[in-house]
Structures are given as structure tokens and as C-alpha cells.
Amino acid sequence: MEPANTLRQDGESKGGILAHLEKLETQMNRSHKRFEEPQRAQAEASTLRTRIHKLRLLRDKLRAEVKQRQARIEASAASAEPDQTLETSEQEVLETKRENLKAILQAYRFTGLSGKLTSRGVCVCIHTAFEGNLLDSYFVDLVIQKPLWIHRHSVPVFIPLEEIAAKYLQIDVQHFLFSLCEHLNAYAGRKYQADRLESDFAAFLAGPLQRNSLCNLLSFTYKREPGGQSFPFCARLLYKDLTVTLPTDVTVTYQGMDALPTSWEEQRVSHENLFRTTSLHKVFTSFAGEGGKLDMSLLP
Template sequence: MEWANDGKSKGGVLAHLERLEIQVNRSHKNLEDPQRAQAVEHALRIKIHKLRRLRDELRSEVKRRQARVRASIANEEPDQTQEIGEQEVAERRQENVKAILQAYRFTGLSGKLTSRGVCVCISTAFEGNLLDSYFIDLVLQKPLWIHHHSIPIFIPLEEISAKYLQTNIQRFLFCLCEYLNAYAGRKYQADRLQSDFAAYLARPLQRNPLCNLLSFTYKVELRGQLFLFCARLLYKDLTTTLPTDVTITYPETDALPPSWEEQRASHENLFFTKPLHQAFTSFARKGEKLDVTQV
């Protein structure tokens, strides 16, 4: 019985100790769980606080960016509208220039489109003779401007551009054609006088680069008498090939006979109404002899 009691008591003690240990462990576990839960809850609260703070910061950043976007759109819309408007204007100008070049391709005005705009070629002519050609490279932007050109420096390109380039491209090109063709015509007449009638000149022809002021002395023989006439032709209108002022004088001190005064006046009228080389041809047709002897 004692052994049994001892075993029983041992078993009971051990079981009790085991139960106590389990209870202690459970108690410790129960004590640890609230602490762990509290620690986890504290950590979660900190994390939630950080997340809420980050959320608020993100909301503020979103609002700031939205405000910047709205301000940017408000500022860019007029620019985009202006850019679209400028592009439309450039396209319309390009189409206008193309139409002008196509409509007047037989008048010496031609051209081709470039990456910047259009390059216009102006071919000059006089009395059916093709003369020099010039080009002008236009940039079809706002404002319209000239990139390159071969227009002679004495042609008033700046003045023509200031008047018509921004307001009437067709008028600008036509006005430039008038100046260039008139210059080419005056130069052609002066060249013909020097080449075809050089022997009739008592002194070399004098002319300025624009060929709007010509001075020369020529010899005329009529009824066996030889006279020298000094001619001065002024072209005030730079878009014409006929002079606006003609002065013919007799360099000798003796007065001209009445018949020669009539010839002098007749020559002035011819220079007013005919190109220079045609006027000299008319002298011969009227029976006047242009003397080719050296004076």
C-alpha cells in the first residue's frame, strides 16, 4: 500500500506538477500574448500614423501638382492657339505663294518649296531677250523674313520689304520683278550702245551701277557737217526702261544752226520714247549719218 500510495502520490505529484507547469506556461503565455498584442498594436498604430501622414503628404502633393497642371494648361492654351494660328498663317502663305508662282510661271517668276518656305527665282527679260536671273529665299514664318538672296545691293529691297512683305506677298514679288526687269532693261540698252554703236561714241559711255544715269557724247553728220551732241539720260522712276529726264547739249561755243536745233530736239524726243539702241537706229532711218570717224 505504501508503495502504491507512494507511486500514487508520486504520480499525483508529478501530474500536479505537470498540471501546474502547464498552468504556469499557460499563465506565462496568457501574460505574454497581451504584451505581444500590445506591442503589435503599438507598432501598427505607429505604422498607421506613418501611413496616414504619408497619405496626407501624397494628397497635398497631388493637389499641388493638379494646381500646377491647371496653371500650365491655362498658360499653354493661348500659346498652343497662337502656335496653331501661326502654323495656319504659314500654310496659307505657302499656298498663296504656290498659287502665285503657278499662275505667273510664264512671266519670269518661278520657285520651289524648301524646308523653310519657298525659294523664288526672278528671270528678267527685255525685248524678248532672256537676261539675268535672281533668287530670293523666303522663310514662311511669322513674321515673314528673307533668309538669302542674290538681289543687287542697289535695288531697294529693304524699302520694298518694309512696304509689302508682311502684308501682301504678291505685291512684294511683283514690285521686286518691276525693279529687276527695269534695271535689266536699262543695262541691256547701255550694253547694246557700247557694243553696237561704240564707233559712234566720241567718248566712253558713263553709267552708274543702277544704270539710271547715262552720259555719252556721240557724233552726227548731216549735209557734210559734223557735230557733237552730249546726252544725259536720267531715270528717276526705277521701274521704267525709258528716261524721265533727257538733256542734249552742244559742247561747242558756236551756236547751232536752226536746222541742227531741230535735230537736237528730235533726238531728245526719240530718247524719251524709244530704247537707246532703237533711237540710234532711228537716226539712220531718217537720213542722219552717225559718223564713225575718230574725232
């Protein structure tokens, strides 16, 4: 009987070694992933810095050209007849605005803004994106007259287009387009995060996600572990600034208990900090990747 016992013990020993090796391989794979993510982030940051530097150089060049053109217009106006001066000046101002718009489109073509000249003026197309994902596109058809005005557009009604136009369109077209891009990209980013939460992490949700049209107010109930028996947390995310994709106010409460154990209260506070500093879908990616536990490495 001793040989049989020896074989069984050897088999159990080998099985334990294999299980330990698999555990070590899993830990090594996780370590590699965590090591690769900072490198990828650094590469993306370097690319963005290079792009920003090029755009700034182009911006400075365009500003210099605009100043030269304005100086020529002023010199021409000073030497013209009074009646001709007014007519020529208005025409050249409109022509200058048209050229400025064309230059702006050229400068921003790498940042999601493109367009084409039309018989009335220019049609601008704004392409939104979030974290490298291309999202919806919107257009604004501008008529270059005095004053400038919007002929038609596809901007959602809940984006404050009229307010932005009243503030910037007549005095700074570039600022108008930049502000509109900010609002549209932020809205697209917030909507993308909410859509991802509903589509990819429904198992964590205890009930439907509540959101308004602007996606700047989100509320949902979720469990720390999908399908688990743990009591649910209730989250309320408010984005007061409509040009941001991270919430300005976060409240996480809990249901089912009058008071939480210390460890669970720490989890609640950690969740609030994570929602405030990390994209919504990435928070739940962390939960899923860690078997429902909070990945503390994502905290600032």
C-alpha cells in the same frame, strides 16, 4: 563714127535705167519693212493682251480661294479652345502663307517668276527680260516663319531690296514679289540698252559712255553721222523712277558752236524727244539705218 556714138548713148541709157531700178527696189524693200513692223507689233500686243487676260482670271480665282481658306480658319478658330486657338491659328496662318506663295508662283510662271518649295519655305527665281530678250536671273530664298524673312538672295546691292521688303513682305508677299520684279526688270532693261549702245554703235560715240551701277544715269557724247566731221551732241539721260526703262529727264546739248543753225537746232530737239520715247539702241539703229539722219517715223 555715128554708130559708135549711138552704142555709147544706148549703154549709158541702159545703165541709167538699171540704176533707177535698183533705187526703186531699195525704196520698195524699205516700204515693206516699215509695213511689216506695225503688223508684228500688233501681233505681239494681241499675245500680251491674251496673256494678261488669262493671268487676271487666275488672279481672281486665287483671291477667291484665299478668302475661302481664311473663312475656314476663322470658323475653326471660333470653335476651338483659347490656348489651342492661338497655336492652331498661327500654324494655319503660316500654312496659308505657304500655299499662297505656291499659288503665286504658279500664277506668275509665264511672266518670268518661278520657284520651288524648300524645307524652310520657298526659293523664288526672277527671270528678267527686255523686248523679248531673256537677260539675267536672280533668286530670293524666303523663310516662312513669323515674321517672314529673307535667308539669302542674289539681288544686286544697289536694288532697294531691304526697302521693298520692309514695305511689303509682312503684309503682302505678292506685292513684294511684283515690286521686286519691276525693279529688276527695269534695271536689266536699262543695262541692256546701255550695253547695246557701247557694243553695236561705238562708231557714233565720241568718247566713253558714262553710267552708274543702277544704269539710271547715262551720259555720252555722240555724232549724228558715224565717222563724220559734224560737231558732237552731248546727251544726259536720267531715270528718276527705278521701275522704268525710258528716261524721265533728257537733256541734249551741243559742242563746238555758240549757236546752231535752225536745222541743227531742230535736230537737237528731235533727238531729245526720241531719247525720251524710244529705247536707246533703237534710236541709234534709226540713225544707222538712215545714213546718220533721224528717222522721224519713230517720233510719237
